[in-house]
Amino acid sequence: MQLVVGRIGRAHGVKGEVSVEVRTDEPERRLGPGAVLHTDPAARGPLTIETGRVHSGRLLLRFVGVRDRNGAEALRETLLIADVDPEELPGGADEYYDHQLMDLDVVTVDGTEVGRIIEISHLASQDLFIVERPDGTEVMIPFVEAIVTSIDLTEQRAVIDPPPGLIDDRAEIASARDAAADGAGEAAAERSGERDDA
Template sequence: MQLVVARVGRAHGIKGEVTVEVRTDEPELRLGPGAVLATDPATAGPLTIETGRVHSGRLLLRFEGVRDRTGAEALRNILLIADVDPEEMPEGEDEYYDHQLMDLDVVLVDGTEVGRITEISHLPSQDLFVVERPDGSEVYVPFVQEIVVEIDLEEQRAVIDPPPGLIDDNAARDEGADRHSASSRDES
């Protein structure tokens, strides 16, 4: 199985290094020297990581055969893709790969069907489940511990406890007055 682990950003310096937007919780495993990554578009790769380092909080990579700024700039916006065993699980508890969450049934704590996960949107502050409802409409569910209370991979479902108004647009406005908005702490 192939997973997107990073997106190449702008060139850094004149010796072929690039910044990368990391899209994995395991960069030391997926983006280490010697790693061979497929690319999207495929014509840009495969790319082999020669060196990696952190500079001012950003990961910088240099790929074999890329020695100057021009070569580095040519890689901008390319997605880096790692081959992962589909049976492999993330290291941390309560962490999931996107492919494990796709197509899970989403239900409320009382068992009421909400829909199924069709997409996971990775935003800077938190991840969102894009849930397709039975009528074809979509609802966005923040993937935070306060709302997504259980992921059951065996039963293929995600159990949620949403605040009033998140799922039902007609919820009484005063019903959630005492409830705080969801924390941006991502537990995925």
């Protein structure tokens, strides 16, 4: 099985290093020297990592055969893909590979169906579940402990405790609009009453 573990960004310096957007919880395991990675587009690979280091909070890699800035820039936007045994599990108890989470049913803590996970989006600040709802619309669920309360791979289910507005934003907007309209109506009625009294 193949997993995307990184995306190549800009060239760094003039000796072939590139910055990498890490898309794995195990960069030391997947993106260490000697690792051989497939690429998307496939024509740019496979790539073998020669060296790696962290600089100003960013991972910098150099690949075998890439010796200058031009070669590094030619790799920009390339996805790095690792071969992973499908039976292999992540190191941490509460860690999951993307393929384990895909197609899980998402329900709230009270059992309300939300939809199913169709994509995992890895952002700099957090990961997001992209969930397709029964009506075909999509909702983004931050994959954080405060919201995703449990993952049950046996039952193929993710349980969430969403804050107000996360999955029912349209209802909240409508109710806020109704409340504003009601408030305006009451104010108009009060003004009318004041005129009648006068």
